[in-house]
Every structure is written in structure tokens, then in C-alpha cells.
Amino acid sequence: MTDSKQTLSVMDRARSLVGNQTSLLILVMIVLSIVFTAFSNGTFLSTGVFANILTDWGGYILLAVGQTLVVISGGIDLSVGSTVSLSSVVAGFVMVKVLGLTAELKGVDAWGVLFLAALISIATGLVVGAINAVLINVLKIVPFIATLSTFGAAAGLAIIISGGMPMQGPSDFSLINPVRIPGIDPLVFDTGLFSPMVLIMIIVTIVVGLFLHKARFGLYTYAIGSNAFAARAAGINVKKHTAKIYLVSGALSGLAGFYAYVRLGSGSPSSGTGMELYAIAATVIGGASLMGGIGRMWGTALGTLILFTVQSGLLMTGVATDWKQIIVAILIAAAVAVQTLQKKNGAR
Amino acid sequence: MAGEVIYEVKNVSKRYGSVVALDGASLKLHAGEVLGLVGDNGAGKSTLVKVLSGAHDADGGELFLDGKEVRWHDPRQALDAGIETLYQESGLAPHLTVSQNVFLGREKFVKGLLGKLGFLARKQMEEEAHHDLEAVGIAVPASNRSVSQLSGGQRQAVAIGRAVSWAKKVIILDEPTNHLGARQAGEVLQIVKAAKAKGLGVIFISHTLPHVLEVTDRVVVLRLGKIVKDAPTHLFDGDTLVAMITGTITELPSEKKSQ
Amino acid sequence: MKRSLRTIAAFGVAAALVAGASGCAANKQITIAFVMGAESDPFFQAMKVGAQAEAKAEGVKLIWQGDASHYDVATEVPIVDNVIAQKPDGLVLIPTDPDGLQASSDKAVAAGIAVANVDTHVTDLSKVVTFITGDNTDGGAKAAKAIADKIGYTAGKTYEVVVGLTSATATTNVARLEGFKAAVAASYPGIVIKDVAYSASNPQTASSNVNNWLTKYPNLSGIFAIDGTNASGAAAALQAKGLTGKIALVGYDAYPANVDLIKAGVFTALIAQDPAAEARLAIKTLVDYIKNKKSPAQRDVVIPNVTLDAMTSASDLAKYTYVATK
Numbered sequence: 001m002t003d004s005k006q007t008l009s010v011m012d013r014a015r016s017l018v019g020n021q022t023s024l025l026i027l028v029m030i031v032l033s034i035v036f037t038a039f040s041n042g043t044f045l046s047t048g049v050f051a052n053i054l055t056d057w058g059g060y061i062l063l064a065v066g067q068t069l070v071v072i073s074g075g076i077d078l079s080v081g082s083t084v085s086l087s088s089v090v091a092g093f094v095m096v097k098v099l100g101l102t103a104e105l106k107g108v109d110a111w112g113v114l115f116l117a118a119l120i121s122i123a124t125g126l127v128v129g130a131i132n133a134v135l136i137n138v139l140k141i142v143p144f145i146a147t148l149s150t151f152g153a154a155a156g157l158a159i160i161i162s163g164g165m166p167m168q169g170p171s172d173f174s175l176i177n178p179v180r181i182p183g184i185d186p187l188v189f190d191t192g193l194f195s196p197m198v199l200i201m202i203i204v205t206i207v208v209g210l211f212l213h214k215a216r217f218g219l220y221t222y223a224i225g226s227n228a229f230a231a232r233a234a235g236i237n238v239k240k241h242t243a244k245i246y247l248v249s250g251a252l253s254g255l256a257g258f259y260a261y262v263r264l265g266s267g268s269p270s271s272g273t274g275m276e277l278y279a280i281a282a283t284v285i286g287g288a289s290l291m292g293g294i295g296r297m298w299g300t301a302l303g304t305l306i307l308f309t310v311q312s313g314l315l316m317t318g319v320a321t322d323w324k325q326i327i328v329a330i331l332i333a334a335a336v337a338v339q340t341l342q343k344k345n346g347a348r
Numbered sequence: 349m350a351g352e353v354i355y356e357v358k359n360v361s362k363r364y365g366s367v368v369a370l371d372g373a374s375l376k377l378h379a380g381e382v383l384g385l386v387g388d389n390g391a392g393k394s395t396l397v398k399v400l401s402g403a404h405d406a407d408g409g410e411l412f413l414d415g416k417e418v419r420w421h422d423p424r425q426a427l428d429a430g431i432e433t434l435y436q437e438s439g440l441a442p443h444l445t446v447s448q449n450v451f452l453g454r455e456k457f458v459k460g461l462l463g464k465l466g467f468l469a470r471k472q473m474e475e476e477a478h479h480d481l482e483a484v485g486i487a488v489p490a491s492n493r494s495v496s497q498l499s500g501g502q503r504q505a506v507a508i509g510r511a512v513s514w515a516k517k518v519i520i521l522d523e524p525t526n527h528l529g530a531r532q533a534g535e536v537l538q539i540v541k542a543a544k545a546k547g548l549g550v551i552f553i554s555h556t557l558p559h560v561l562e563v564t565d566r567v568v569v570l571r572l573g574k575i576v577k578d579a580p581t582h583l584f585d586g587d588t589l590v591a592m593i594t595g596t597i598t599e600l601p602s603e604k605k606s607q
Numbered sequence: 608m609k610r611s612l613r614t615i616a617a618f619g620v621a622a623a624l625v626a627g628a629s630g631c632a633a634n635k636q637i638t639i640a641f642v643m644g645a646e647s648d649p650f651f652q653a654m655k656v657g658a659q660a661e662a663k664a665e666g667v668k669l670i671w672q673g674d675a676s677h678y679d680v681a682t683e684v685p686i687v688d689n690v691i692a693q694k695p696d697g698l699v700l701i702p703t704d705p706d707g708l709q710a711s712s713d714k715a716v717a718a719g720i721a722v723a724n725v726d727t728h729v730t731d732l733s734k735v736v737t738f739i740t741g742d743n744t745d746g747g748a749k750a751a752k753a754i755a756d757k758i759g760y761t762a763g764k765t766y767e768v769v770v771g772l773t774s775a776t777a778t779t780n781v782a783r784l785e786g787f788k789a790a791v792a793a794s795y796p797g798i799v800i801k802d803v804a805y806s807a808s809n810p811q812t813a814s815s816n817v818n819n820w821l822t823k824y825p826n827l828s829g830i831f832a833i834d835g836t837n838a839s840g841a842a843a844a845l846q847a848k849g850l851t852g853k854i855a856l857v858g859y860d861a862y863p864a865n866v867d868l869i870k871a872g873v874f875t876a877l878i879a880q881d882p883a884a885e886a887r888l889a890i891k892t893l894v895d896y897i898k899n900k901k902s903p904a905q906r907d908v909v910i911p912n913v914t915l916d917a918m919t920s921a922s923d924l925a926k927y928t929y930v931a932t933k
Contacts, residue, residue, distance in 0.1 A: 048822035056815045155675045164652035168864035173847035216466035226441035233439050234453035235424035264843040269647040273809045293443035315819045
């Protein structure tokens with residue numbers, strides 16, 4: 001006991017280093033930024049690049065946020081990418097085919113219908129979430145298969161509704177452009193980091209994060225993922241809460257579909273293609289365990305940021321973007337290794 | 349010593365497919381009484397626990413709490429009626445803290461709008477959890493520690509402490525001394541006695557027969573889903589209890605003498 | 608498991624459409640299967656319109672198949688194998704990978720099915736009845752010309768351009784890029800291709816790539832968006848940054864939404880293929896081959912691409928704009 005301090009093994013040192021997931025992720029962000037800055041002759045370290053990273057982050061964060069809830073509860077939601085495609089298409093369809101609006105409606109004039117589009121997108125996501133909940137709770141299909149089914153169905157439906165083509169409707173691209181603080185010369189210091197849409201995504205992330213970490217909703221989510229039997233024995237209605245989690249994930253995916261609509265100025269049936277895998281990757285890199293019971297919203301937010309720092313960084317340094325997948329794979333492996341170390345360390 | 353009948357089971361049956369797990373079991377639990385429930389593996393103990401705690405619906409039979417018929421479809425209903433259960437499988441969520449586990453399903457909220465939205469009064473629950481556990485004789489480390497960081501004995505203490513501090517009428521303990529060292533098991537038995545002194549009805553299920561003989565007032569023996577003996581503890585000794593469980597005897601020597 | 612479910616989803620979509628198209632059953636009716644890349648791609652939607660029209664005209668039964676949204680060899684192989692099991696007389700195959708689909712193509716031929724390739728082809732074309740494609744190499748060259756015209760190319764000056772691709776292996780992407788590079792080298796040596804990046808079939812990713820390029824290359828003159836997905840993403844990125852018309856943007860594929868953006872000045876030009884014509888010719892050639900057992904006089908047919916820009920007549924714009932299936 002007394003000489004343990006003198007005989008700290010390499011493993012012990014590694015464990016104490018990874019004790020705090022958040023600081024480790026921030027460290028990874030800093031290291032990546034330094035490496036990319038060095039290899040891009042400094043061009044990486046600019047407000048413009050970080051604004052681009054945040055724009056990408058905004059597109060994916062809500063999927064990762066929803067996925068975090070689902071993963072902490074011990075499930076998985078593969079339908080999120082297709083839900084983005086479907087909800088952006090449904091929003092486009094309602095505006096173009098039902099209301100007869102065109103791309104001529106632009107800028108502030110479009111805000112009213114864009115707000116409507118947001119509601120439609122969220123409603124579409126809720127429907128997918130509700131179907132997931134029924135498949136899982138009523139038909140007792142495991143989440144992997146249940147959400148795989150809705151993944152395929154939503155993708156197919158998006159194509160049928162859109163006829164396979166992007167549907168261009170009313171838009172306001174200024175919503176996706178970084179806002180600069182007036183009075184500060186952008187040539188001296190460019191304050192344009194966050195677009196209005198990114199700010200909305202940040203607020204939604206914080207709100208869901210508060211519900212996860214400070215409210216009963218989150219407590220039950222952790223309890224179910226940690227020990228579903230204990231949760232039920234403590235009187236928690238596990239089915240009802242599980243349904244809520246998939247509904248929230250669906251609604252967040254729907255809102256991400258609206259983000260895709262605003263970003264592209266159209267509802268595109270391929271706007272969510274492949275997004276589910278990055279959402280899961282971001283969640284795991286952020287420290288959530290696919291076994292359930294573990295995960296932090298901070299971690300997910302940073303994990304998503306790291307993913308798109310890699311994407312932008314590779315492009316800025318001129319490294320082929322094929323490397324993205326390899327680096328993402330390394331990050332996932334590292335995240336899981338860190339988790340294992342933490343488990344041995346007994347830290348939460 | 350024992351008071352009124354607090355919880356009564358009449359002719360309860362439960363089958364899983366073609367397997368009869370419980371076959372017309374009946375028993376009475378009095379306030380301030382510790383009832384030992386013993387039987388071999390597969391005798392139906394865990395099934396009876398689950399029926400009593402609302403985790404399983406019985407196929408047939410009746411339950412009476414304080415003389416009124418009750419039916420559980422959900423553990424929540426039994427909990428609300430004052431029946432606490434410590435399950436053999438861990439009833440704790442390892443990723444949650446001690447206080448989160450103690451208050452799971454009975455959270456305290458902050459005041460105002462945030463409270464209505466479900467925001468939790470974490471500090472208050474941590475303090476109360478610490479206090480409540482101490483009150484039932486359990487010295488737990490900081491109640492904001494994650495359960496996964498506790499030793500097996502500490503976890504069991506938290507689980508029992510939670511059950512005892514919340515129980516209003518009945519407490520069911522399924523193998524509470526399993527995997528515990530002698531000293532820790534002794535502490536658990538002290539808690540059981542304290543619960544009894546509070547006037548709670550305690551159902552104590554265990555394979556560790558010396559513990560059963562030490563702490564219970566009455567013993568019910570289950571074999572193949574049926575209750576084969578219900579008698580005061582002092583009529584048993586270690587050998588007769590084993591023989592009764594395995595079915596090598598069906599009557600107690602003391603009963604023979606009295607006849 | 609994921610793969611097979613995607614397939615099931617695609618089957619469901621396709622089956623519903625086929626059921627509608629195959630109303631006119633007759634004795635000894637010829638069946639033609641058509642396996643394409645990704646149902647969500649308007650290019651294939653336009654192709655479907657041509658295929659359905661030709662099948663109806665020829666009185667043949669059409670089995671239309673393909674993944675719902677992933678242009679991917681892993682999802683296509685099981686679909687082709689499944690189609691072969693249905694024993695059609697002919698198979699129009701759009702291989703998502705030249706080597707990856709070779710075995711499936713050979714298997715179909717061995718089962719007595721006449722195979723045609725459209726748009727992209729398998730590595731070994733010797734057993735394929737016909738290969739019909741848009742002239743992607745020429746399309747790439749046309750894109751180079753459109754960019755050069757827009758930026759007012761002057762010999763001796765240098766111009767920075769970038770190319771947005773969907774994948775590094777799709778043969779159409781490869782051919783267009785080759786044509787683009789060859790034309791640049793031959794006619795516009797001052798144009799420097801600074802970078803290429805991939806969208807993985809997602810227009811949001813295509814948009815992100817353009818955003819990053821705009822930051823990295825402040826003097827960027829032009830963007831070649833090599834397919835419809837990249838065209839949509841690049842158009843959105845330029846509009847968002849208020850760079851409409853300031854950077855030459857040449858896209859590919861005549862999505863209705865993108866054709867509208869030619870007028871708005873977002874696209875300098877769109878290079879359009881005629882997927883419906885490709886599909887019609889493929890089915891016609893296969894039906895002739897099955898009926899007469901005679902190979903067509905010309906096996907490889909190239910259907911030229913056209914440049915759509917602000918000068919294109921309204922009737923031509925309408926003619927080449929992709930139409931969604933009803």
C-alpha cells in the first residue's frame with residue numbers, strides 16, 4: 001500500500017490521464033488542431049474553417065444527441081439518417097406540392113413557411129420514432145433490427161415522395177451563414193463562427209443535455225441502460241420511458257432533416273445518406289458505451305466536433321479524404337480503449 | 349410478539365409454459381414478524397417473491413394486504429402500497445450513485461417550474477439518502493459515489509437499506525446474505541431485526557440455514573412449487589430443516605412427539 | 608443483415624412499381640430485369656422512365672431493381688443474384704463496380720440470360736451483348752470548356768479549380784474526371800486542378816467540401832461538380848456564401864431543381880446525359896437479341912452528353928431535364 005506511489009505503472013499513469021473524458025476529448029481537439037494547422041501552412045487555424053466545422057457539426061449533432069440517449073438506455077437507433085432524408089423531403093413536399101410555394105420565396109419572407117417546415121420535419125421524425133417504439137415495445141423486436149427496418153422504409157418512402165429528386169422550395173441561406181458581430185472588422189478578427197441554425201442546434205443540445213444530466217428523464221434513461229430489471233423493480237415504467245427515448249431521437253432527427261433542408265435549399269432524398277454511422281461514431285468517440293448506462297452529452301458534442309475537425313482538417317491539409325474513415329476508426333478504437341481503462345480504474 | 353396479519357397469500361399458482369412454478373401456495377405474514385422462506389433450487393421461492401412484489405402476475409389465487417384484496421400488475425403498485433423487495437438479482441443500477449439508487453422511482457424535485465419539468469433536487473436527495481441509510485444502521489461511503497465503485501457487501505447494504513427505509517408494511521429480502529462475509533452478514537441480520545422491531549413484516553429467503561434459524565420467527569418450506577411445512581422456527585434445527593427441504597422427512601420430530 | 612434489409616426495402620419499392628408496369632401479360636412474354644445503382648438518384652429515376660416506356664412499347668415485362676439509396680457494390684451483388692434466380696430472359700445491369708459485379712454478370716450469362724451494360728460496365732465486356740453509355744469522357748471535356756468560357760480563360764494566366772466527386776471508383780466519375788483533365792491539359796494549361804474530394808452520395812457532405820475549398824482557396828475560379836449530388840451541394844454552398852455567378856460552377860445531371868438554377872446564374876452550365884435514351888436503347892437491343900439471337904451490329908454505343916447553359920433553348924432544357932417516375 002505505502003509504496004504504491006513509487007511503483008505507478010504505465011497503465012496506472014494512462015488511467016489517471018484518462019480519468020476525465022471531457023478533458024481528454026478537448027486534448028484530442030487541441031492536438032488535431034495543432035497537427036492540421038502545422039500541415040496546412042496555418043490556413044486551418046482560421047475562423048472560416050471553424051465556421052465550416054460548426055456548420056457540419058450542426059448537421060449531425062442532433063442525430064448524435066438522440067443516439068446518445070438511445071445508447072445510454074442500452075439501445076441503438078439506425079433509422080436516424082433515413083429520417084433526415086424523409087423529413088427534409090416531406091417538408092419540401094408540403095411546401096412545393098401541397099402549398100404550391102416555389103424557390104422564388106426567399107430570405108426573411110420565407111421565415112413563416114420555414115417555421116412550418118421545421119414543425120413538419122419534427123412531426124415526420126416523431127412518426128418514425130413512434131414506429132420504432134411500437135416495433136421495440138409491442139412487437140418486441142430488438143432495437144437493432146427494429147430501427148434497421150424503419151431505416152429502409154424511411155429511405156424508400158423519401159424516394160417515392162420526392163420521385164428521387166431534390167425538391168427545391170422556399171429558402172433563406174442567411175440562416176446557415178455565420179453571423180458576424182457588427183462593429184468588429186472581420187479582416188482584423190472574423191467573429192463569424194455561428195450561423196443562426198447552428199445556434200439553434202447548440203441550444204437544443206444544451207436543453208437535451210440538461211434533461212439528461214439534471215432531470216428525471218435522464219436518470220431513468222441511465223437506470224434502464226444500467227440495469228433494466230432494477231429500473232422496473234423501482235417502479236419505472238420501462239416501456240413508456242423507452243418509447244419516449246425513441247420519440248425524442250426521432251424528433252431530433254426530424255429537426256436535423258429541417259437543418260438539411262435549410263442548408264441545401266431543398267428537400268433531398270439523399271440528404272441523410274450515411275449519417276447514422278457518423279452519429280453512432282460521434283457518440284462512441286464521446287465516451288458512450290453501446291452496453292448502456294454510460295455516456296455524457298458533453299462527450300457527444302465534442303465527439304461530433306472531433307469528427308468534423310478531421311473532415312475539414314484533411315481537406316485543408318490536402319490529405320485525401322479517404323483517410324477520414326481510417327482516422328474515424330482509430331478514434332473509435334481509442335474511445336473504447338479509454339472506456340476499458342476507466343472501467344479497470346473504477347471511475348465512472 | 350407478532351401483530352395482526354399484514355400480508356396474506358391464498359392459493360397462489362403460477363406456471364411458465366408447461367412448468368408449474370407455484371402450485372396453490374398459501375401463507376400469512378404478521379406485522380413485526382420475520383418469516384423464513386426456504387426450499388431447494390427450483391422450489392418456487394423466486395417465483396413467489398416476484399408474485400408478492402408485483403414483478404409477476406399470478407395465474408390464480410388471491411393476495412390480501414391489511415385484509416383487503418389486492419392485485420399487482422406492476423411493481424410500482426406494490427411499492428406504492430408499502431411493499432419493498434430486495435431481489436436476488438441485483439436490484440441496483442451500477443452506473444447510478446448511491447443516492448440515485450435509493451431514490452430511484454421516488455425522486456425529489458427542485459421547486460418551481462423546473463421541478464415540474466422533472467429537474468431533480470440532487471443535493472437534497474444525497475443528504476437524505478445518507479441520513480436514511482444511517483438511520484437503518486448502514487454506514488455507506490459518500491452517497492454521491494457510483495454503485496459500481498462499491499464492494500459487494502456495500503452494494504448489498506445499500507440495497508437493503510433502501511428497502512428498509514422505504515418499506516411501510518412489508519419487506520421481502522431474497523438471499524440478502526449471499527456472497528457476504530461473516531461480519532457483513534451479521535450486519536444484515538441486525539438490520540432485519542431492526543426492521544422487525546419497527547413493526548414491519550419481513551419475508552426472509554435464504555439458502556444459508558443458520559441465518560434463517562437465527563433471525564426468523566417462523567419457517568415456510570417450499571418444495572416443487574408447494575408449501576410443505578409452515579411452523580415456528582424453534583421447532584426446527586439444522587438437520588430437520590435440510591431433511592424437510594430435500595423431502596426426506598415430511599413431519600417434524602417434535603410434532604410426532606406431541607401426537 | 609443490414610444489407611439484406613436494405614435489399615428488402617428496395618425490393619418493396621421496386622415490386623410496387625413493377626406490379627403497376629406489368630399489367631399487360633401475354634403468353635411467352637419476354638422478361639427483362641433492370642438492376643441499377645441507387646433508386647434515390649434522379650439519374651436512375653430518369654432512366655426508369657425510359658425503361659418503362661420502352662418495355663411497354665415492346666410488350667415485355669420489366670423487373671426494376673436496385674438499392675434504395677446506396678450506390679454500393681456490397682448492396683448490388685445480392686440484388687443481382689436474386690434477380691438471376693427469377694430467370695429473366697435479359698438483364699440490363701448497371702454495375703456499381705467493374706470488378707465487383709463481374710462474377711454476377713458471368714453467372715447471369717451462364718444461366719442463359721442476355722446481359723447488357725448501361726452507364727458503367729463490368730471489367731470484361733466480352734460476354735455482354737451491348738454496352739451503352741453517355742459519353743462521360745466527352746462530358747468532362749465539355750465541363751472544362753464551360754468553365755474556361757465562364758472565367759474568360761486567357762493563356763498565360765493561372766486559374767484554380769476543384770472537382771467534387773462521389774466516389775473514387777465509379778466509372779462515370781472516373782471517365783468524367785479523365786475527360787476534364789485531358790481537356791484542361793490540351794486546351795487550358797493555365798487551369799490548375801487543386802483538389803478533389805468525395806461526397807459519399809450525400810449532398811450535405813458535397814456542400815461541406817465546397818465550403819472548405821472556399822476557405823482554403825480564396826482565389827478559386829471554378830468548381831466541377833461531377834454528378835447531381837455534388838451539383839446540389841455545391842450550388843447550395845455558393846448561394847449561401849453569396850458567391851452566385853462569382854465562381855464558375857459546372858454541374859452534371861439535369862435535376863429539375865438544378866436546371867432552374869441555370870437561369871438564376873448559380874450554374875454556369877450543366878452537362879446533361881440522356882439516361883432515358885440509354886435505357887430505351889438497352890432494352891430494345893436486348894429484345895432484338897433475344898428474339899433473333901443475333902448480336903447488334905455495333906456493340907458499344909455512346910450517347911453524347913449535352914451542355915445546358917443560359918443560351919440553351921427552353922425546349923431543349925425541357926427535353927433533357929430528368930422526369931420523375933409517376
